Amino acid sequence: MTTINDIAKMAGVSRSTVSRFLNKNGYVSEEAAKRIQDVIHDTGYMPSQSAQSLRTKKSGVIGVILPKISTETASRVVSGINQFLQKNHYQVLLADTSLNHEKEIEFIRLLQSRNVDGIILLGTHISTELMRAIQESRVPIVVIGQDMPETTSVIYPDYLATVEMIEYMLERKYRQIAYIGVGEEDPAIGIERKRAYVDTLKKYHLTVREQWIQLGDFSIESGYQAMRRLMETSSSRPDAVFVVTDRMAIGAIQYLKDHQYRIPENVAIGATGASTLSKYLEPSLTTIDFQNEEAGTLAAQLMMKALEGEDEVEKKVIHSYRLLKRDSV
């Protein structure tokens, strides 16, 4: 393998000079530069990142911790992160927890031993251990999707968007609005969205019924079951349901179709996620678009700022959203 020493020898200079040339710092005479340039071109030399990294403590790599890469949301976010990072000559090192919370902490440590320059975490929960691991990190950490205290985070407007969805349903004359959510382990989705649902009903003086709040576990099947409970065990049936993810909404819709309910005539469905799927379902799904790819880009941008040592990196950035009004509400 060609090293800086080979280049130096072939160009007839010292390796300090080659290094200066490479990093464009310090002086290098034009003739020397020319010779070095040529040799590098001929050999296809590329400096060893490990050596550079050992020396400079910078690797040009950002670790990304996520619950599951084969998920539309996650892969979109990573795409956004990656686009921005690549422009800045950084690369992404993947760390997939397979939805295992404890692995997040493990990875925060592991990634540091791999000398990443920073870590972007797609948040799924909040715990004191996780917060501690983040505080103890010697590289900057940006969290996406959870409002982690004391941490630079890109937050989705869960509350606002949900309010708008519920108000849109009210505007469309639905009054019996039910809710399919998830547990509180995921505060952004489990707590914020539910709070928005409850608050909005109250604001318009509608009763909040416990049986109209059903929880699932993000799976399609759990959406199906939640809808079943809503339709079979409630004393009175809802005429609209807000579902906190597109996937669970698919399950819910499946239940309705299996039982000959028409959407939105009998039951309207509003969802969250703006998956590709949502557009091609029948009826097409009214859903909240959190623009995950842009959120990823934004997080990468904050990361770059942090790495450039900017002090005024905002701690909290609320990302935008759009309500995609389609045919299911």
Place this chain on the structure above:
Amino acid sequence: MTTINDIAKMAGVSRSTVSRFLNKNGYVSEEAAKRIQDVIHDTGYMPSQSAQSLRTKKSGVIGVILPKISTETASRVVSGINQFLQKNHYQVLLADTSLNHEKEIEFIRLLQSRNVDGIILLGTHISTELMRAIQESRVPIVVIGQDMPETTSVIYPDYLATVEMIEYMLERKYRQIAYIGVGEEDPAIGIERKRAYVDTLKKYHLTVREQWIQLGDFSIESGYQAMRRLMETSSSRPDAVFVVTDRMAIGAIQYLKDHQYRIPENVAIGATGASTLSKYLEPSLTTIDFQNEEAGTLAAQLMMKALEGEDEVEKKVIHSYRLLKRDSV
């Protein structure tokens, strides 16, 4: 940051001993081991990968080059790769070309300078420059999805699966079978699948009509347009269409729905990809499942073998597939 020197000092041994302990090679007395163990535990010490990598020329990182991470196929493959790799304590470094062919070659070089131990490439085309870059690589490369000469590859059974799909259509009594494909830049999809389509028609003595072969560019819209050409400009209309990707099939279906054709009564649709979407479309899509996640796992497995220096790493592995018979055919 704690280094091996700190650990050595705190445990009262030399750093050689700590290193031996860490790598479980060479002798370390029980007492020494115990003291080292404790110190490591207390400090949370993790060896610097850059230093290890510089010294041993191994990084524990595999580069994955792909056309677009936010694609269902790619993210599934990466998920499979990652699962297997993580078990073996390797991690994935992402390289997304944004569909830019030239970047594949660039990344093969860049990843090597980052000292990856191997590269897995989700293939999208074949060119002599690319093949040269692969030959010149000093780390093992495994290609997924294209039959790259001289290269360890995991290949999808494009030909076989397409034959089965066409035969299934024939079995279902369709005789006017058209084809929506892509250009030949992607040999696996553009050449193999088309060849299978043509061969099968011939085998059953059916005429192959040029107007019934329409090409798109992987986009939903191009599927729409291809179907339009099939239905509007052909002298006689097909009663079934095989589409080489689910995405283009969605476009094709959209066209049919927009023009009040019924699926499969007027036109049957067979696709490829087994996207999540395909199951929830109406009608649900009959499609070929290439089991991308497993293909990824398989590629990772071959990579591990290559890294362990096994000589008998198979050069070509044809992966399996399933035909998902649903309602669109």
Place this chain on the structure above:
DNA sequence: CTGAAAGCGCTTACAG
């Protein structure tokens, strides 16, 4: 069973 020494490929003051 253990430690001193060399070296992996770089960068960075420093002296000239």
Place this chain on the structure above:
DNA sequence: CTGAAAGCGCTTACAG
């Protein structure tokens, strides 16, 4: 404008 030297944190023969 340029080069010699030190050092980043490891591992690996080698000598004891």
